[in-house]
Amino acid sequence: MAVIMNERFVSERKEIGKGRQATVYLWNGFAFKVYNEGYPPQWIDFEMQVQKQISQTALPVAKYYKTDCPHIIKMDYISGVTLSEKILEGQYQHGIEDLLNLQKQIHRIDNVDLPHIRKCLEPEISGLNCAEEQKARALRFLSEIEDANTLCHLDFHPSNIISHNDMYYIIDWINARLGQPIFDYARTFVILFEAAHALAERYMELLKTSVDDMDMSQLDKAIYIMALLRTKEMGGSNTSRLLAKYGNTPSDPPFTRVNIP
Structure with missing residues (x-):
């Protein structure tokens, strides 16, 4: 039927x-x-x-x-409200903390039968319609980030979390891959930065203080990669500002870094 x-x-x-x-x-x-x-x-x-x-x-x-x-x-069907609604409409003060705690739960899982991030990112970056210098930098950054077999959501933001009966549910797993969790953190930061600078800043503070062995130089590289890919998806000046800030590394020619409010 x-x-x-x-x-x-x-x-x-x-x-x-x-x-x-x-x-x-x-x-x-x-x-x-x-x-x-x-x-x-x-x-x-x-x-x-x-x-x-x-x-x-x-x-x-x-x-x-x-x-x-x-x-x-x-x-x-999971009824309830998204974490975005809970934060923005309900004035919930601990939304980013809840978000990161859930993300850490995801990163405790490994060796799921999924493709690896690196194998997916290399052709995506190579096929971007952007400056060759940007592509070359992103591919170099990608090669410098250690690989892993950790589960990553790769579209993890408050609108993909539903709150129901004091429990959270995670939705929209189409981008899920295995790899280094730093890519997952980087993409979440980029998405938050596009939507609300204050939430992105709070998320970055928590990454620095509550994620064990967080390598900030590696995170900077992952943010550059995800911001460049996000430009293809969404465009926008916010992403361009991230590229300017996170594209400068010790191995690049010096330039004046921009401060993002």
């Missing part, structure tokens, strides 16, 4: 979220992620495989289910 694409689904579904690639609807107690027309089906299959791997861990995540439509995924 056609579970998804029938008249009841189309007429009764309620939109609960929308991103660049898909719209999420609530129907019959489940969430349904409907991808835009033309979205590659192999990428949807890959997302299903990633979620299957993550669901086998002890992390608080939603389960995914196949449907009879290749461009739709059925998911457990």
Whole structure:
């Protein structure tokens, strides 16, 4: 029986979220992620495989289910509010602390059957439409960061965390890879910086004080890489400012570093 694409689904579904690639609807107690027309089906299959791997861990995540439509995924529906809403609308004061504690939980897991960050980043950087100097610097930074087999979310920010009944659930694992956690921290910082400087500054303070063996010089390199890749995704002057600040290293020609407020 056609579970998804029938008249009841189309007429009764309620939109609960929308991103660049898909719209999420609530129907019959489940969430349904409907991808835009033309979205590659192999990428949807890959997302299903990633979620299957993550669901086998002890992390608080939603389960995914196949449907009879290749461009739709059925998911457990988690009611509640995002950590973003809790911080910005509810004036919750410890949101960034909660965010980092959850991220540390993710980084306790390793050797999940997922691709490695380094193998994915190298072709992404090489294919960027940017200055050759920037690409060369990013590839050099990438080669200088130690590899690892740690689980990384790589799109970890307050809007991908749902608070329900005093428990957090982590969503949107499509970017998950194995690698050095410093890449995960760097991407979170870049995303926070784009959205709210104060939250990014608080996050950076916590990284310096509460993450064991944090190598700040390596973090600077990872931030440069993630800011450059984010320019491709989103553009914007904020990311450019990060490139200016974090692109200067002892092995580069000296220039005046900019202070980011």
